Amino acid sequence: MRVLIVGGGGREHALAAGIARSKLLTKLYAAPGNPGIARLGTCVDIAADDVDALLRFARTEHIDLTVVGPEAPLVKGIVDAFEKAGLLIFGPTRSCARLEGSKAFTKELCRKHHIPTAAYRTFFDAEAARQWLRESTYPQVLKADGLAAGKGVVIARSFDEADDAIQRFMIVKELGDAGSRLVVEEFLQGVEASVLAMVDGRTIAMLETARDHKTAFDDNRGPNTGGMGTCSPSAMLTPEGLAQVESQIILPAVHAMGRDGKGFKGFLYAGVMITPGGPKLLEFNVRMGDPEAQVILPRLRSDLLHLLHLAAQGRLDEAEELDWDPRAAVCVVLASQGYPGPYATGFPIYGLDDASPSADVMVFQAGTRQKGADIVTAGGRVLGVTALGTSLHEAREVAYRAVARIRFQGAHYRSDIGRQDAEMLTRR
Numbered sequence: 001m002r003v004l005i006v007g008g009g010g011r012e013h014a015l016a017a018g019i020a021r022s023k024l025l026t027k028l029y030a031a032p033g034n035p036g037i038a039r040l041g042t043c044v045d046i047a048a049d050d051v052d053a054l055l056r057f058a059r060t061e062h063i064d065l066t067v068v069g070p071e072a073p074l075v076k077g078i079v080d081a082f083e084k085a086g087l088l089i090f091g092p093t094r095s096c097a098r099l100e101g102s103k104a105f106t107k108e109l110c111r112k113h114h115i116p117t118a119a120y121r122t123f124f125d126a127e128a129a130r131q132w133l134r135e136s137t138y139p140q141v142l143k144a145d146g147l148a149a150g151k152g153v154v155i156a157r158s159f160d161e162a163d164d165a166i167q168r169f170m171i172v173k174e175l176g177d178a179g180s181r182l183v184v185e186e187f188l189q190g191v192e193a194s195v196l197a198m199v200d201g202r203t204i205a206m207l208e209t210a211r212d213h214k215t216a217f218d219d220n221r222g223p224n225t226g227g228m229g230t231c232s233p234s235a236m237l238t239p240e241g242l243a244q245v246e247s248q249i250i251l252p253a254v255h256a257m258g259r260d261g262k263g264f265k266g267f268l269y270a271g272v273m274i275t276p277g278g279p280k281l282l283e284f285n286v287r288m289g290d291p292e293a294q295v296i297l298p299r300l301r302s303d304l305l306h307l308l309h310l311a312a313q314g315r316l317d318e319a320e321e322l323d324w325d326p327r328a329a330v331c332v333v334l335a336s337q338g339y340p341g342p343y344a345t346g347f348p349i350y351g352l353d354d355a356s357p358s359a360d361v362m363v364f365q366a367g368t369r370q371k372g373a374d375i376v377t378a379g380g381r382v383l384g385v386t387a388l389g390t391s392l393h394e395a396r397e398v399a400y401r402a403v404a405r406i407r408f409q410g411a412h413y414r415s416d417i418g419r420q421d422a423e424m425l426t427r428r
């Protein structure tokens with residue numbers, strides 16, 4: 001099978017590594033890919049959201065299956081364009097991508113289908129939002145409606161903070177159109193978990209759980225990032241909790257999207273808050289998580305390409321039950337100094353080859369670039385170092401030993417990835 005992966009981050013490197021293990025693969029391309037993916041296949045210089053160019057490439061190269069990593073091309077309608085051209089692609093249509101592309105759409109769907117989530121109100125008008133928030137108790141959560149690359153959520157501790165967010169989103173329009181509609185929701189207390197499923201329009205295959213660590217610094221301090229590291233499984237979700245998320249959140253959402261045309265096809269990611277009243281939906285993403293993919297996919301023993309191929313055709317019901325490595329995985333992200341704020345790039349990365357002495361350690365490249373013989377930093381999140389271990393404790397030890405072998409100027413990482421989950425599992 002000739003496969004094209006769309007995207008060029010750590011998630012796509014993990015997808016590429018999974019797909020490259022398949023005997024069904026004859027040729028792997030990635031657009032734009034990165035130097036890590038280039039070791040597994042051919043990278044082509046097309047941006048991940050250049051739908052027309054991707055379609056032309058898939059046609060001329062006779063691609064049998066396209067797998068989309070990031071949300072931007074999905075929200076732009078890459079799946080609609082490929083399907084119209086008769087090409088097989090794994091991901092949701094533009095209509096289904098609204099689950100990630102519009103918070104207001106998703107909140108309304110939750111209300112209609114009784115999916116547990118935070119209570120909310122939607123505002124089009126800054127003054128109406130202000131009035132409501134003047135009389136609210138705090139904290140309150142303010143969310144820009146559209147895609148905002150992780151910058152669209154503010155947890156306001158006071159009216160002044162809420163007012164500042166309204167000003168930035170709705171008046172100054174810092175996030176462009178994404179901020180013209182505002183969702184204000186109840187602040188939920190609890191711990192977060194990531195629950196992912198592979199969906200083919202009807203059939204749902206639940207994936208192993210993971211936990212992201214979103215803040216820049218240890219112990220949930222510092223600003224929110226795209227994710228500084230993950231562990232799988234997450235101790236926060238018991239088997240009962242996972243079953244609740246499947247039946248109360250994933251299933252009704254897939255059912256609801258099924259009424260709306262052809263149904264949801266792709267990875268469906270539910271970010272949930274586990275509250276005393278049970279799991280509640282924080283957000284849907286219509287793609288694999290990043291860096292969730294870097295811990296979930298290395299644990300998948302089933303043939304990933306076979307599964308993606310079946311799912312793209314709406315035939316996931318023909319797949320055998322997913323086979324998982326019982327070992328735990330931890331992924332530690334190495335970021336550029338300053339991330340998620342402004343940061344410098346172009347620093348050579350040393351020790352990449354020494355870091356993965358065995359098959360149980362994988363270094364996924366996220367923000368890197370080839371410069372002559374060197375691989376240099378080229379993004380906020382630069383690398384994700386994943387290790388497998390018989391327990392989360394062991395996976396942590398192995399991952400951090402590998403991290404210690406890698407050096408680049410200003411490298412920053414959290415030292416507590418998976419620690420809380422490891423401690424909880426030991427106590428059980």
Ligand code: AMP
Pocket residue numbers: 118141143150153155185186187188189192214224271282283
């Ligand atoms: P989102 O992009 O909607 O997942 O929000 C980003 C982060 O903000 C989440 O990972 C949570 O940590 C936090 N968050 C979002 N919504 C809420 C909420 N209703 N209550 C508490 N925290 C929230």
Ligand code: GLY
Pocket residue numbers: 212226227285288289290291292
């Ligand atoms: N790790 C969070 C995300 O992929 O959205």
